[in-house]
Amino acid sequence: MAVITYREALTQALREELTRDENVFLMGEEVAQYNGAYKVSKGLLDEFGPMRIVDTPITELGFAGVGVGSAMVGLRPIIEFMTWNFALLALDQVVNAAAKMLYMSGGQFNMPMVFRGPNGSALQLSAQHSQAWESWLAHIPGLKVVTPGTPADAKGLLKSAIRDDNPVVFLEGEMLYNTKGEVSDDADLLVPIGKADIKREGSDCTIVTHGKMVLIALQVAEALAKENIAVEIVDLRTIRPMDVEAIATSVQKTNRVVVLEEGWEMCGVGAQVADFIQRECFDDLDAPVIRVHQADTPMPYAKNLERAAKPDVPKAIAAIKKVMYLA
Amino acid sequence: MGTGTGGGRLTDTIEREQTRKPKQEMQTTNEPAEATAAEQATLRKELLRSMLLQRRFEERCAEAYALGKIGGFCHLYIGQEAISAGTMSVLRPDDYVVTSYRDHGQAIARGVTPRSVMSELFGRVDGCSGGKGGSMHLFDKKLGFLGGHGIVGGHIPLAGGVGWAIKYRKGDQVCVCFFGEAAVNIGAFHEALNIASLWSLPCVFVIENNRYGMGTAISRSTANEDVKARAAAYRMLGESVDAQDVFAVRDAMGRAVALARKDSKPTLIEMRTYRFMGHSMSDAASGTYRSREELEENMKRDPIVILHDIMRANNELSDGEFSKLDEEQKAICQDAWDFADASAEPPLENLFTNVLVESTS
Ligand SMILES: Cc1ncc(C[n+]2csc(CCOP(=O)(O)OP(=O)(O)O)c2C)c(N)n1
Numbered sequence: 246m247a248v249i250t251y252r253e254a255l256t257q258a259l260r261e262e263l264t265r266d267e268n269v270f271l272m273g274e275e276v277a278q279y280n281g282a283y284k285v286s287k288g289l290l291d292e293f294g295p296m297r298i299v300d301t302p303i304t305e306l307g308f309a310g311v312g313v314g315s316a317m318v319g320l321r322p323i324i325e326f327m328t329w330n331f332a333l334l335a336l337d338q339v340v341n342a343a344a345k346m347l348y349m350s351g352g353q354f355n356m357p358m359v360f361r362g363p364n365g366s367a368l369q370l371s372a373q374h375s376q377a378w379e380s381w382l383a384h385i386p387g388l389k390v391v392t393p394g395t396p397a398d399a400k401g402l403l404k405s406a407i408r409d410d411n412p413v414v415f416l417e418g419e420m421l422y423n424t425k426g427e428v429s430d431d432a433d434l435l436v437p438i439g440k441a442d443i444k445r446e447g448s449d450c451t452i453v454t455h456g457k458m459v460l461i462a463l464q465v466a467e468a469l470a471k472e473n474i475a476v477e478i479v480d481l482r483t484i485r486p487m488d489v490e491a492i493a494t495s496v497q498k499t500n501r502v503v504v505l506e507e508g509w510e511m512c513g514v515g516a517q518v519a520d521f522i523q524r525e526c527f528d529d530l531d532a533p534v535i536r537v538h539q540a541d542t543p544m545p546y547a548k549n550l551e552r553a554a555k556p557d558v559p560k561a562i563a564a565i566k567k568v569m570y571l572a
Numbered sequence: 573m574g575t576g577t578g579g580g581r582l583t584d585t586i587e588r589e590q591t592r593k594p595k596q597e598m599q600t601t602n603e604p605a606e607a608t609a610a611e612q613a614t615l616r617k618e619l620l621r622s623m624l625l626q627r628r629f630e631e632r633c634a635e636a637y638a639l640g641k642i643g644g645f646c647h648l649y650i651g652q653e654a655i656s657a658g659t660m661s662v663l664r665p666d667d668y669v670v671t672s673y674r675d676h677g678q679a680i681a682r683g684v685t686p687r688s689v690m691s692e693l694f695g696r697v698d699g700c701s702g703g704k705g706g707s708m709h710l711f712d713k714k715l716g717f718l719g720g721h722g723i724v725g726g727h728i729p730l731a732g733g734v735g736w737a738i739k740y741r742k743g744d745q746v747c748v749c750f751f752g753e754a755a756v757n758i759g760a761f762h763e764a765l766n767i768a769s770l771w772s773l774p775c776v777f778v779i780e781n782n783r784y785g786m787g788t789a790i791s792r793s794t795a796n797e798d799v800k801a802r803a804a805a806y807r808m809l810g811e812s813v814d815a816q817d818v819f820a821v822r823d824a825m826g827r828a829v830a831l832a833r834k835d836s837k838p839t840l841i842e843m844r845t846y847r848f849m850g851h852s853m854s855d856a857a858s859g860t861y862r863s864r865e866e867l868e869e870n871m872k873r874d875p876i877v878i879l880h881d882i883m884r885a886n887n888e889l890s891d892g893e894f895s896k897l898d899e900e901q902k903a904i905c906q907d908a909w910d911f912a913d914a915s916a917e918p919p920l921e922n923l924f925t926n927v928l929v930e931s932t933s
Contacts (some may be wrong), residue, residue: 279787279861302757302793303785331723334758369643369695371706373722422845542927546706547695548643549917 252422253345254396255285258403259323261432263293266321269407272299272308273325273362282327283363283422291431294390309335309360313342316358316412323407323420325364329378335360343412344387359406363422364392365457365507366544369551377508379456382414383484383517389413390484392458396426400481401436409438418457439483441491447475450565451495453518454505455481458556462505465561476565477484484514489521500531501568505561510538531535533566537561613888615898616879619818620889623655623876625901626677631684633676633693633707637853641913642693645706645722649677651848654875655780657683658821661747662829668716668738670731674709674780675720684712686908696915703918704926705869716745720808724785725751725758726912728777732764735773739836746832748776748825753787753842756799760821762806765840769806774832776825777840780815787861803840807885815843816873846870 249257261382263269273411275282277290290298301308305326312322326332332339339360366375368510383390389411393399406413444459445466452462459480466476477494481487496502502522504515515536522534540554566572607615630650636642649656652674660681663669671678672875679689684700692699693707701711708722718734721727731749738745755761756779768775779799783790790797803810809831813824821843848871850857856866884890 275787276793282786300788300792302788303754304759306759307757332724332728369644369706371709371722372704373708374645537869540923542923545704545918545923546644546692546701546709547703547918549695549920550704550923553920553923 246427248425249396250286250417250422251396251399251417251424251426252283254400254426254428255403255417256287256289257287257334257428257430258400258407259286260292261403263289265432266407268321269323270297270299270320271323271325272301272312274301274303274327276300276325281325283419285417285422286325290516305331305335306338309338310342312358312360313338313346313356316343316356317346317354321357321407321560323359323361326360328374328419329362329364329515329546330374330376332360332362332378339382339388339412339414340385340388344385347411348387355410356412357410359403359413359415361403361406362417363419364416365418365420366551366555367419369546369548371546375568377456377539379416379484379506380508380513380517382416383514384512387412388485390416391438391482392416392456392484392498393436393482394421394454394456394480395420395512396424396428398436398442400428401434402438402482405435405438408435413438416456421457421460424460436482439486439488441488442482443479443491443495444478444480445476447477448499449475450501450503450569451479451499452503452505452561452565453479453481453492453495453515455484455514456507458505458507461556461558461561464558465565468558468562469565474565474569480536487517487521489525492521493526494517496526497529500529502530502534503537503561503564503568504534505537505556505564507556510536510541513538532570535568537562537564595597612933613883615885616883616888618663619657619822619878620876620883621897621901622660622681623653623818623879624628624898625655625686626653626680627876628898628901628905629680629689629908630676632690632909634849634853636690636693636909642707644706644708645673646693646853647674648847648849648853649852651871651874652780652782652815652845653677653681654818654821654879655750655778655815655843658815658818659778659825661822662826663748666716667745668718668734668747669750670718670727670734670747671720672724672727672752672755673720673722674752675708675710675760677713679710679720682712682717683715684710684717686904687911688712690876690908691915693921694912694915695917696912697918697922698911702922703717704922704928725755725760725857725925727751727759728755728761728768729764729767731775731777732768732773735768735775735838736771738774739771744774744833745775745872746776746829748773748778748829750778750780753779753783753790753799754784754788754793755779756802757794762802765802765806765808765838768838769808772836773838774836775838776828776832777838778825779840779842780845781842782845784847784851784861786851786855789861800840800842808838808840808842810842812844815845816875816878818875818879846873
């Protein structure tokens, strides 16, 4: 065990899997010579050479499609998007090609590939560069959607994603890259896709969350512990397939739920979670499920407006007090 | 100024050039024959003023960024100012401009006030986009400035759309679209050029070839580095210009704009330039993907210095006049800074405005 950053955890996962399987390669803008726009691929060009760490032109649709084609004939591409905002240009390949190839070929062509990169907002990057895409991508049958919130999960899940024989959408957090945590250096330690993790146990209220919001949830739990409110945190880790058993188990224990996500409310991840809970855990609920999310607007640039738009600790605390009828 | 492009260097360069360079011949231009020498001198001074204002403004941006007054991504235009100055000098007030995220210089050259640009960069209510857009998204409807856009190549088809609207209404305006050389590899570029040529739209597509897309040299991203050659694929005129020479920019843009205005035909122009700063404020100017030597070599061809030398050679500009002009621009930038600093943050209720317009239907 060593304490490393989320960024280093990802680099380790890449290095280990590139070493393990020579069919694995990394392709994207600035991944090689520049060491990655966010330095996730630092040093890998020197280690693995230009056929395995591949710089591309700014052509998201093109290189995502190159990834799909190479996966059809047995390679295992990792396609890096500089950020998921730019992956929008490649959604045709992600959604119309990668997600459907196995199905429409009647099982002949599977897609052992990963699409990865930073997702969600950073600081003052404004409307076109501050978007969380998980609910869009999770809508698509044929994809797996993974959103690690800690360094250990980042490493273990990326390794699982690379080894998975299906297309995996892997959403990192720009604001998470510098966060630190304990990570195993066991090259065979995987975190399974599709399994949630209880990041903190508690009996009064459940927060269901994922990705960057896990950090917010931990702060919320810490703050509320001082008021003798015991918050349980269910970190989904994977949005599709969703670990609904973990949600149900927690709801049975706490009877109250807040769903916290970075993205917008409309058709968001929280809507799916709330739908499951009202169907399967109706009798366990002591209060309606409440959602905390980004304001229903594009992300503004001005600091004060951006702050007001984002989900944060005070908003989540207010939601918990509401489901506990304390406010 | 502590940003590496401060006034010191510009002045130093000018002085160095003067002491060792033989005086250049007066630049020939395609100015209409009837333009008198005096008119030409006035024009040169105006171009110099525009470039200096952009330069001084962005030096202050770098300073403000370091102080945390500007946040997010901030891409400076320093080194490329002749393109905006030359282009805007041939446009009419009712023409249109669409550009990328590297938009401060173009906005200012088009006439967006330094006060409103700086306020936008500071995220204040008096900004040209109300503080909602920031550095990458400067807009000014009354000046036909249709935005800074953040997705590489995404705005190129918009220029086609503006061209389509002009043709639709039988107008004689022109739409100029700026983007970097790395954008020519994006599908949207090709789709837009094909449409613009096929439908004969009054557009000028301007590739600002500063030789790097972020850290990637054009030779590593682009199979045919002769980017203007892509015009031929769409039966469009294509041209390459030494864009450190503001008159070369003005000439080429003058012809392309005239072709668009009179014959509704698009042109693709490669402006060969160099960015003197890093890709954005978080990228070093040299040391990773380009050498210090290469940077310094290219900074010798500073568009402001080049024009300055021509004017000196023509005896149109004394030392005193240059400093006066420069001081005036610096004062404008100081005023913009003070104004932005005093401007209020947008009221919180503005978070929810402008998502949609109130519709009456
Ligand atoms: C579609 C897309 N991919 C990636 C990016 C990230 N990005 C922003 S600017 C840039 C380089 C663009 O270079 P170029 O087009 O030459 O313009 P320059 O920045 O040199 O003005 C990149 C990769 C983006 N904004 N949009």
